[in-house]
Amino acid sequence: xxxxxxLRPGARHVPRWxxxxxGFFIAVGPAATDMYLPAFPAVEATFGTEPGTAQLTLAxxxxxLAVGQITQGTLSDRFGRRRPMxxxxxxxxxxxIGCALAPxxxxxxxxxxxxxxxxxxxxVIGRATVRDLADGHQAAVIMSRLMLVMGVAPILAPSIGGLxxxxxxxxxIFWVLAAYGAISTLLAWRILPxxxxxxxxxxxxxxxxxxxxxxxxxxxxxxxxxxxxxxGSFCMFAYLAGSAPVFIQGFGLSPSxxxxxxxxxxxxxxxxxxxxxxxxxxxxxxxxLRTIARISLAATTxxxxxxxxxxxxxxxxxxxxxxxxxxxxxxNGNTAVGALSRHSGHAxxxxxxxxxxxxxxxxxxGLLVGLFTDGTPRGMAALMFCGSLGAVIADLCxxxx
Numbered sequence: 205x206x207x208x209x210x211l212r213p214g215a216r217h218v219p220r221w222x223x224x225x226x227g228f229f230i231a232v233g234p235a236a237t238d239m240y241l242p243a244f245p246a247v248e249a250t251f252g253t254e255p256g257t258a259q260l261t262l263a264x265x266x267x268x269l270a271v272g273q274i275t276q277g278t279l280s281d282r283f284g285r286r287r288p289m290x291x292x293x294x295x296x297x298x299x300x301i302g303c304a305l306a307p308x309x310x311x312x313x314x315x316x317x318x319x320x321x322x323x324x325x326x327x328v329i330g331r332a333t334v335r336d337l338a339d340g341h342q343a344a345v346i347m348s349r350l351m352l353v354m355g356v357a358p359i360l361a362p363s364i365g366g367l368x369x370x371x372x373x374x375x376x377i378f379w380v381l382a383a384y385g386a387i388s389t390l391l392a393w394r395i396l397p398x399x400x401x402x403x404x405x406x407x408x409x410x411x412x413x414x415x416x417x418x419x420x421x422x423x424x425x426x427x428x429x430x431x432x433x434x435x436g437s438f439c440m441f442a443y444l445a446g447s448a449p450v451f452i453q454g455f456g457l458s459p460s461x462x463x464x465x466x467x468x469x470x471x472x473x474x475x476x477x478x479x480x481x482x483x484x485x486x487x488x489x490x491x492x493l494r495t496i497a498r499i500s501l502a503a504t505t506x507x508x509x510x511x512x513x514x515x516x517x518x519x520x521x522x523x524x525x526x527x528x529x530x531x532x533x534x535x536n537g538n539t540a541v542g543a544l545s546r547h548s549g550h551a552x553x554x555x556x557x558x559x560x561x562x563x564x565x566x567x568x569x570g571l572l573v574g575l576f577t578d579g580t581p582r583g584m585a586a587l588m589f590c591g592s593l594g595a596v597i598a599d600l601c602x603x604x605x
Contacts (some may be wrong), residue, residue, distance in 0.1 A: 225391065229391075229392065236300070241466070242369060261316050270567060273328055285396070285399050293389040322385075430558045433536070435597075436595050508589045528592065540558065
């Protein structure tokens with residue numbers, strides 16, 4: 205097995221199998237987010253709740269991710285990358301079994317939050333592992349490769365969820381996710397190498413850790429790149445939480461038809477991440493972030509105008525959504541690299557702070573979409589526009605490259 209000494213910064217190469225493995229762990233989050241989206245109406249019917257209440261379980265998931273980011277980041281900086289990953293995947297598995305057995309929507313929300321705390325290990329530790337091994341353009345290219353693996357999850361997850369709903373109860377979706385978690389636990393235990401050797405680990409008291417977080421936040425490069433990433437997450441999670449009511453209830457699509465639309469937009473996300481890897485060496489990180497932020501704002505502005513003009517043509521709504529989601533494929537890895545570039549000594553803590561910001565904004569976006577659900581794209585469009593606008597404002601505040 206590859207050891208930590210083989211995978212330290214400055215190593216001659218990163219093994220080809222490592223990005224797919226990290227992508228498999230990172231994809232736990234998107235898979236668990238997206239697979240049950242087509243089941244929202246069925247969940248509400250089972251528990252006899254009002255339309256829009258299932259979105260509260262998605263908001264609970266995002267809130268759990270936000271809390272889990274901080275916990276997992278601290279643990280991974282102190283105990284290394286491997287052990288917290290194993291524990292996180294195990295917690296995700298057990299809590300997801302709780303989701304499958306939940307007696308009410310309140311319990312479902314609770315178990316979703318706990319599962320998110322465990323599943324966040326994949327996202328935090330995956331990013332920190334990349335930062336352990338690489339920086340700059342190399343790290344951005346690896347992040348883009350992770351996005352390719354990770355991007356398969358949003359395509360397959362809703363499709364699998366829609367297919368399962370045809371032949372089985374929505375609870376089966378969570379049994380499938382629990383199996384995914386169990387496989388991830390096994391892979392982390394048997395295959396994942398340790399990339400943070402003991403001499404680089406950080407053992408801090410709570411006060412010292414808080415001081416470290418404050419120091420990270422005060423660094424302008426981290427703050428502005430994290431703000432760009434968080435604003436992008438606000439935009440994307442508005443789509444994740446709002447798309448099922450808009451397309452299933454508003455446009456009358458079946459769960460399987462919705463899965464096709466969702467998969468199409470996810471293809472844009474994947475394509476963006478791979479094109480980004482090719483363009484980065486030529487144009488640089490700063491130019492790519494600035495350009496993509498403005499394209500995303502143009503797309504969501506178009507969506508906003510169409511939605512509030514009462515346009516009810518599926519293709520016209522999907523097109524700007526597709527462009528906005530494609531822009532996320534370009535920016536997700538780039539904002540992470542920009543935020544972590546000056547924090548190699550505590551990449552786990554910096555990654556955790558960035559993740560907490562992203563998913564805190566995601567949770568608020570999910571809650572707001574639930575409040576604004578009316579069967580039209582207006583609520584989703586307004587929130588996606590706000591996220592894109594926030595990213596452009598954060599870009600204007602970034603330090604000059």
